[in-house]
Every structure is written in structure tokens, then in C-alpha cells.
Amino acid sequence: MKATVALGERPTAAVPLPLYVQLREILRARIQAGDPPVGGPFPSEAELCARYRVSRTVVRQALDDLVREGLLHKHKGRGTVVTSTSIEEQLGVLKSFTEEMQAQGRLPGARLLASYHGLPEPAAVAALGLQPGETAYVVERLRLADGVPIAWERTVWPEALARQLADADLDNAVFYRVLEESLGILLGMGEQTLTAVAASGEIAGALGVATGSPLLCVERTTYGVNGRAVLWGRSLYRADCYHYRVRLQRQPSRLQLLPTTSPGGPSAAS
Amino acid sequence: MKATVALGERPTAAVPLPLYVQLREILRARIQAGDPPVGGPFPSEAELCARYRVSRTVVRQALDDLVREGLLHKHKGRGTVVTSTSIEEQLGVLKSFTEEMQAQGRLPGARLLASYHGLPEPAAVAALGLQPGETAYVVERLRLADGVPIAWERTVWPEALARQLADADLDNAVFYRVLEESLGILLGMGEQTLTAVAASGEIAGALGVATGSPLLCVERTTYGVNGRAVLWGRSLYRADCYHYRVRLQRQPSRLQLLPTTSPGGPSAAS
DNA sequence: AAGTGGTCTAGACCACATA
């Protein structure tokens, strides 16, 4: 018998989680089980309040999360319906190269090309907020999928982090794991810019393509949960071996607001 | 006619907008004006309640939106700080070319190159779920930003939709608006695949770049809220004029919903 | 008229951070 205690049938203070989190997971489980089938009507907020003995605030916090995840859809005045049963189609999840390859069922790998302390490129300086003239630790690796080179990668580490990185096995290190586990840095957000570039002779050689071949260029700045940039990287992918996939969600029409000078006269910023 | 509303110095019932929306826009304007400078401390929730004479609910609703947009960052027990002055790229939001250009402050445009009924390419057939031999409506346009060609675009419409599209001004139509407003189709999700390609002679000529130049290739399938594919498109962007930006979020080690007896820290996903 | 989700108030207690 598993030593797991399912979240109860209803949220309770005995569980060390907010009530709305408990309720959200309870509801998520029911949805995934198809309890209200896709397209079917979901219980009203009032009904959920009564059934689970929580205030409407808790119910709305839980539902808001599920709506945001795409499982539910609310219609003002009409009700709530189930629109999906799974969240496996993850929207914009930050993953390392290794995690991404594994998710695709490919065997990830890396080969160290170079590593040195020096002045990084302007893009990295700006992204990491380095001082002019401040050095950083630069690591260049070839990334492999199932043993085949598919990307050339340069990562730039602030010196403070690089010191603690010194003894890592750069050939095989999963940088995100190093950050999270060895350095204890919780990762928050990542910002990526994608464009296309022509392969230089050096990189074309490493990747085994013709000079001038189109490559997918991915520049990524990774931030800690505190909002500070901790890592910058540029990856150049062989376009014939790698496609970047994103799932986007349509946002309900946004309000057009013009917070302009008020009719009574320009509002003085006090 | 666009309904624009002038906002005052504080939310009021005289404005036909929710108080939290009014407050959000008032605060957004101040942040963009640098009132609390980036990195500086933002007024506490209690202070905002007092200053704007609204309940904490309203303040929190407004702040939540701004946090979600990336303008603010909250720290439990410590306070709120300004982290940016401009709306950052939304996380995985599905936007039309026009909407995207507007968000970037560029003037969008289009020039019709060709439109015809015929057999679309295999990628479109697969994405739209067409029958073998089934025709579709293909529209090729040059997309402009501030009057400069930056992308070559081919969209493929199922015949059923194309009929209703016939009288649209293809030179300037915003396809997403046509779908949503004229055809009454609610858009849900979009799936994109990005890669790099070399410009063919014809496309290079249209875009004003050299043949063989690297282009960013974006293939998108757009789905209605009912989950059916309604539109397929491929866009080839000049890599020197356009960068695709994405924000990703690190997945917090997923809440173990059924963990138990673990006195360990409940990391509430916010 | 009844039910729904959207908004809002006025409280309350808590865990956390700072001093």
C-alpha cells in the first residue's frame, strides 16, 4: 500500500497547503478523470462553495488557476465549462537543452570546446548587467542529440557563480541542475530571442554543415526567482535537425485604455 | 469607434471600468513614467488602499496584473519593487502579425502578392486535416513594418471559411480579426514551429535580401476554442529585421499532490 | 425571476522579513 494520502475530498487546514491550492488540485484531478466531461458544464462557484465548505474567494482562486491553465473556460452569466483534461501541452516552460532532448526522446550530450575567463560579448554584458570591463566565465560546447552534433553553444557566467562552477564537469554538466542543486539558485524566468544566422566557417565545421548554411539562433537569458539574471547563452542549431516548437494561447481582447490627461486638466504627478 | 477613457488620479465609480482596472492603469502610467524608479520600492498594499481609497481586494487585483506583466515583483514579507517600466513580452500569447507589430510600436502593413484556390502544401494539409485532393484558399502576402518588407507570408484557409472571406480586403485584412469578428470564430490555441531557412531567389527578391540569406521560418497552425484547426500559415522573416521573443517560466518542481507525511516545505506555486 | 460569474468591501489571521 502506498504511503500516500490523497488530498482529501475537501480542503482542510490539516494539510499544510493553502485551501485554494488543495481545492485546485482536487478539481484538477476530477477534470482529468473526466468527471465533468470536456465540453460539459462545471459546477457553479456557489455550488463549489457549498460542496467544499470554503468561501468564494478560495473557489475563485482555484478556478482562476485552472482557467489560466486552459482546463476551464468561464462565460459571464452562463457558467463554466471544461475545455481540456490535460496540461501536458505545457505552455512556455523553461527547460535546459538536456531536459528538452529528453522530453523529445533523444539522448542529450555535450562536448567541451573551450572555456575561459574574459570579456564577453555586448549582448551578454547587457543581459547579465555586467559592469564595463568586468570579466565573466565563458563556456563553449558542442551539443549532441543521439551522438550527432546539432548545436553550438556559448554560455556566459558571472564570475561569482563561475568560481563555484570551477570543479564541475563541463563536458557533461547540466547547467540548470548545477544552478539549482549545487548553487542553490532557484530559477524563475527565461527570456529567449530567436532569429536566423548564416553559419560561419568555424561553426559550420563543428556542426558538419556547409559554410553559410542557415542556423537557428537562440539567445537566452535565465533569471533567478529573485529576478536577477544568472546566466546568458547563445545556441546555434542546425536547422535541419532541430525545430523550436511553441504553443501559444489566445488572449481575450485587451482593453484599449488611454490614461491621458484628465478632462479637468493635466494631472500633476504628486 | 474606439472607446477610450480618460483616467483620473484615483479610481472612481464615475468611470465605466472596474476599479481595479482603473487603478492598474494609473499605476502602470506612474511606473512607466519612472515614478518609483526601476529597482525602487513600490508602495505597500496598505498604503495604496489608503491613498486611492479602495479595498485591498482592488489593490491586489491591480498589482497581480502588473506582476503578471513583469512590471512589479513581490517579495513576501519584504515588499514590492519595480522591475521594469515596459510591458514585457507576454508569456505565450497568440498574436497576429498586426497585433505583434503594434505591441512593438511598429506600423504593420501588408501587400497582396497572390491568392488562389488550389492544392496546398502537405504541411498545411496535415495541419488543417484536409482530405487528399481537397482544395483550399491560399493567400500570399508581403508583410511590412514601418513600410519596409520584413516577411513573406503564405496562409491557407479551409474552403468553408474562404467563402466568407471572399469580400475582405486581403491587402489590409487582419486575419485574426476577420476570424473573430466577421466569422465569429473564437480563437484558442496556436502551435508554432520555428526554424531557419535560406532565402530562395523569388522570396529574397521580394524581401530585398540576397539569395541564400538566412530567414526565420515560422509555421503556425491556429485552432478555434473548439480545438479545430482553422488556419495554417508560414512566415519567412528577414533575420536582420525581426527577432522572435518568448518568455519561459521555470516549472516549479510540481506540487506533489499526494505526498504526505512530508513535513517539508510546501512551495506554493504562485 | 433566477442563476451565473465579475466586482467590491471590511474585516481577520498567518508566515515571513527586518530591525
Add this chain to the structure above:
DNA sequence: ATGTGGTCTAGACCACTTC
């Protein structure tokens, strides 16, 4: 000890949709 944001309650009124 104090102030902060996080959570929660118990109400209330509204606009919208359906009957």
C-alpha cells in the same frame, strides 16, 4: 515589535444570460 504580502471569511451589489 512592526510591517509586509499571502490567505481567508462573509457578506454585498452588479451585469449578463437563460427561463
